[in-house]
Amino acid sequence: MERYRASVMLCGGTGCIAGGSLKIKNALDEELKNRELENEINVVLTGCNGFCAQGPVMTVYPEDIFYEKVTVKDIPVIVEEHFIKGRPVERLMYKEPARKQTIPLMKDIPFFSLQVLRALRNKGLVDPEKIEEYIARDGYQAAAKALTEMTSEQIIEEMKKSGLRGRGGAGFPTGLKWELCSKVKGDQKYILCNGDEGDPGAFMDRSIMEADPHVVLEGMVIGAKAIGANKGYIYVRAEYPLAVHRLQLAINQAKENGLLGENILDTGFNLDIEIYQGAGAFVCGEETALMRSIEGKRGMPRPRPPFPAQKGLWDKPSVLNNVETYANIPQIILNGSDWYRSLGTEKSTGTKVFALSGAINNIGLIEVPMGIPLRKIIYDIGGGVPKGRKFKAVQLGGPSGGCIPEHLLDTPVTYEDIVRTGAIVGSGGMVVMNDLNCMVSVAKFFLEFTAEESCGKCPPCRIGTTVMLDMLTNITEGRGKEGDIELLGDMSRDIIATSLCGLGQTAPNPVLTTIKYFRDEYESHINEKWCKTGVCKDLCTFYIDEEKCKACGACKRVCPQNAISGEKKVPHRIDQSLCIQCRSCYEACKFDSVKIGPRSYMEVLKADMPAQEILKEMHIAALAGKEE
Amino acid sequence: MPRLTVDDLKKIKEDYKASLTLREGGYRAKITVHMGTCGIAAGARKVMEAILDEINKSNVKDVIVTTSGCAGLCSKEPMATVEIINEAPVKYVYLNEEKMRKIFKEHVMDGKAVEDYALVIGSETAY
Numbered sequence: 183m184e185r186y187r188a189s190v191m192l193c194g195g196t197g198c199i200a201g202g203s204l205k206i207k208n209a210l211d212e213e214l215k216n217r218e219l220e221n222e223i224n225v226v227l228t229g230c231n232g233f234c235a236q237g238p239v240m241t242v243y244p245e246d247i248f249y250e251k252v253t254v255k256d257i258p259v260i261v262e263e264h265f266i267k268g269r270p271v272e273r274l275m276y277k278e279p280a281r282k283q284t285i286p287l288m289k290d291i292p293f294f295s296l297q298v299l300r301a302l303r304n305k306g307l308v309d310p311e312k313i314e315e316y317i318a319r320d321g322y323q324a325a326a327k328a329l330t331e332m333t334s335e336q337i338i339e340e341m342k343k344s345g346l347r348g349r350g351g352a353g354f355p356t357g358l359k360w361e362l363c364s365k366v367k368g369d370q371k372y373i374l375c376n377g378d379e380g381d382p383g384a385f386m387d388r389s390i391m392e393a394d395p396h397v398v399l400e401g402m403v404i405g406a407k408a409i410g411a412n413k414g415y416i417y418v419r420a421e422y423p424l425a426v427h428r429l430q431l432a433i434n435q436a437k438e439n440g441l442l443g444e445n446i447l448d449t450g451f452n453l454d455i456e457i458y459q460g461a462g463a464f465v466c467g468e469e470t471a472l473m474r475s476i477e478g479k480r481g482m483p484r485p486r487p488p489f490p491a492q493k494g495l496w497d498k499p500s501v502l503n504n505v506e507t508y509a510n511i512p513q514i515i516l517n518g519s520d521w522y523r524s525l526g527t528e529k530s531t532g533t534k535v536f537a538l539s540g541a542i543n544n545i546g547l548i549e550v551p552m553g554i555p556l557r558k559i560i561y562d563i564g565g566g567v568p569k570g571r572k573f574k575a576v577q578l579g580g581p582s583g584g585c586i587p588e589h590l591l592d593t594p595v596t597y598e599d600i601v602r603t604g605a606i607v608g609s610g611g612m613v614v615m616n617d618l619n620c621m622v623s624v625a626k627f628f629l630e631f632t633a634e635e636s637c638g639k640c641p642p643c644r645i646g647t648t649v650m651l652d653m654l655t656n657i658t659e660g661r662g663k664e665g666d667i668e669l670l671g672d673m674s675r676d677i678i679a680t681s682l683c684g685l686g687q688t689a690p691n692p693v694l695t696t697i698k699y700f701r702d703e704y705e706s707h708i709n710e711k712w713c714k715t716g717v718c719k720d721l722c723t724f725y726i727d728e729e730k731c732k733a734c735g736a737c738k739r740v741c742p743q744n745a746i747s748g749e750k751k752v753p754h755r756i757d758q759s760l761c762i763q764c765r766s767c768y769e770a771c772k773f774d775s776v777k778i779g780p781r782s783y784m785e786v787l788k789a790d791m792p793a794q795e796i797l798k799e800m801h802i803a804a805l806a807g808k809e810e
Numbered sequence: 811m812p813r814l815t816v817d818d819l820k821k822i823k824e825d826y827k828a829s830l831t832l833r834e835g836g837y838r839a840k841i842t843v844h845m846g847t848c849g850i851a852a853g854a855r856k857v858m859e860a861i862l863d864e865i866n867k868s869n870v871k872d873v874i875v876t877t878s879g880c881a882g883l884c885s886k887e888p889m890a891t892v893e894i895i896n897e898a899p900v901k902y903v904y905l906n907e908e909k910m911r912k913i914f915k916e917h918v919m920d921g922k923a924v925e926d927y928a929l930v931i932g933s934e935t936a937y
Contacts, residue, residue: 185828185862185865185866186829186832187832187858187862187874187875187876188832188876189829189832189833191833222858222862224829243832243833244832244833244835244837244840244874244876245876246835265877266845266850266877267845267846267847267850267877267879268842268843268844268845268876268877268878268879269878269879307830307833307834314822314825314826315826315829315830317819317822317823317826318822318823318825318826318827318829318830319830320823321819322814322819323819326816326819330816439812439813439814440812440813440814440815441814445813447814447815447816447819448813448815448816
């Protein structure tokens with residue numbers, strides 16, 4: 183086979199492809215050909231590298247040089263300087279935001295160095311479209327071991343000892359799930375994979391399917407042997423075309439090579455795997471709804487028991503595991519449960535993949551040992567909150583999870599500790615919010631999602647989420663009344679207690695946690711008609727504190743309404759009749775002189791435009807009122 | 811491709827070892843060809859091709875080749891540094907294809923530095 187002196191691992195995840203990495207690949211191939219280097223430098227389009235915020239990214243081996251935000255125009259420079267003359271291009275290297283220091287090597291960048299890769303061990307290291315590269319990284323060795331050296335009981339025992347819990351969100355022990363199904367008698371069983379990742383802000387499973395599709399197949403082969411299944415389905419949403427493409431390619435390759443289909447690896451074991459594309463309904467991530475959807479019926483959950491282990495797909499015994507769960511399995515079989523338990527805590531073992539997004543510097547995909555404190559993820563790996571803004575909360579578990587405030591940031595990330603805060607580990611979405619986020623609006627955003635996605639089968643979820651959403655809308659639009667907070671709490675508890683499936687049982691979590699940790703925001707919305715973050719447009723008035731204003735003109739330049747007047751050295755003023763509460767001036771001001779008052783200020787400001795003194799008095803009165 | 815057996819998996823892994831050594835690290839020897847303007851003008855490109863050819867012919871999987879900029883001794887180009895892991899690097903000067911092939915065989919493969927072509931033992935630090 184071809185021998186190269188360098189490998190360029192160019193990220194071909196969805197994020198980087200959107201950023202132009204396919205064009206970069208073409209430009210690179212062409213440039214290398216022009217310089218007659220095509221037989222020396224190997225260009226590999228990998229799956230998601232994880233550092234999506236800096237994309238398109240590439241790593242050059244053997245030097246381990248990491249380039250970020252690469253464009254087609256940079257390619258001739260990289261080829262000339264780095265590949266011909268051996269001088270890595272500093273301009274394209276990662277710069278640490280805090281110290282503005284250039285870090286050339288991938289292994290020295292904190293975002294990468296603080297991670298521990300297990301489920302993502304092949305990310306950026308193999309070509310996901312070549313089965314040989316997966317095999318070269320120990321691929322299918324675990325399947326071979328499970329099929330030739332282990333009994334079904336031994337596999338299950340090893341999985342139980344590893345402590346691996348379902349990575350889709352509920353955290354049910356995988357070994358136990360397999361054991362339950364293996365004990366059910368049946369001539370036909372199914373092994374299923376849940377790739378219906380639906381939480382807003384979550385992209386862990388998509389990245390695994392794109393970066394390392396064979397690991398999912400290998401995990402399923404091992405699971406199939408454990409429970410005695412010979413047919414499998416991978417349920418992927420159709421919005422993940424690249425994942426579907428790479429999985430299908432992987433299935434075809436595995437079949438051609440005798441790693442799927444009949445008589446796998448000459449062991450006499452059979453497993454056929456098919457992809458089923460879902461239409462993207464959130465509820466189809468729920469196991470019973472997912473199975474109905476594969477059957478070609480409308481995706482709706484049904485009451486349990488019977489559990490899928492007894493009656494699942496087409497009423498046959500079935501096991502459904504999440505993509506990330508499967509990605510952990512080959513390594514557990516190969517290295518043993520003790521190795522797996524060496525990371526994490528007693529009850530939450532191993533590692534977990536998280537998708538970092540929102541108000542954080544290093545948006546991307548990370549894998550960390552369980553038990554790591556949230557603070558370390560957000561500040562050390564995530565690089566903290568950008569633009570000098572203040573951290574406010576982190577939402578874990580998407581619409582089923584909750585908001586965790588600043589004072590709980592030292593909470594270790596384990597299933598038990600996170601549940602104690604009111605949130606859940608969930609599938610791994612981590613959305614960071616800063617001081618510009620209104621927590622009532624955040625709760626409303628997630629409830630809008632669940633109310634929209636509720637399948638409508640059971641009334642608590644269908645009606646309950648809609649009524650709660652109406653109340654939250656009223657609160658954010660100035661129609662909140664006393665008692666609303668208590669009623670929201672009561673309804674939440676009722677919906678949790680009486681809904682049929684996980685969707686309804688978790689939908690009120692964002693409301694409950696925001697009430698628990700940010701009750702003052704609900705109160706000021708309801709009682710003072712005041713959204714202090716300026717998000718709820720009907721509940722705020724923007725004005726300029728003339729004593730603080732330096733008349734720099736920053737607010738004036740960004741105002742889309744031309745509502746701000748004031749010459750140089752003259753404190754600026756906002757014309758309330760023109761202001762649309764877009765908050766641009768507030769965010770642009772470097773001197774903290776743009777203020778957000780309650781809506782009641784507006785009339786005063788309209789009457790006598792500057793009214794600095796009146797405002798001050800009103801402000802004092804408002805504060806005094808609050809103290810009473 | 812034919813159907814695989816358990817032994818085939820190991821064979822594929824072995825075949826691909828070289829490309830993965832490049833990405834994962836864990837190589838035994840590193841040869842750096844100095845490819846500044848001076849090196850290129852003096853024929854560093856041919857020297858590099860000679861190494862790659864030798865590596866291909868001998869089918870070793872744990873030797874990597876990289877380039878670096880001018881080593882600062884433009885009059886002694888083409889130059890290359892051979893670094894066996896855990897041993898001091900050796901800088902070779904006034905190279906050509908033939909000399910490079912000899913260095914590859916004696917130093918990289920057999921572990922004996924070719925003193926006739928060597929300038930110095932030791933190297934500046936670079937990435």
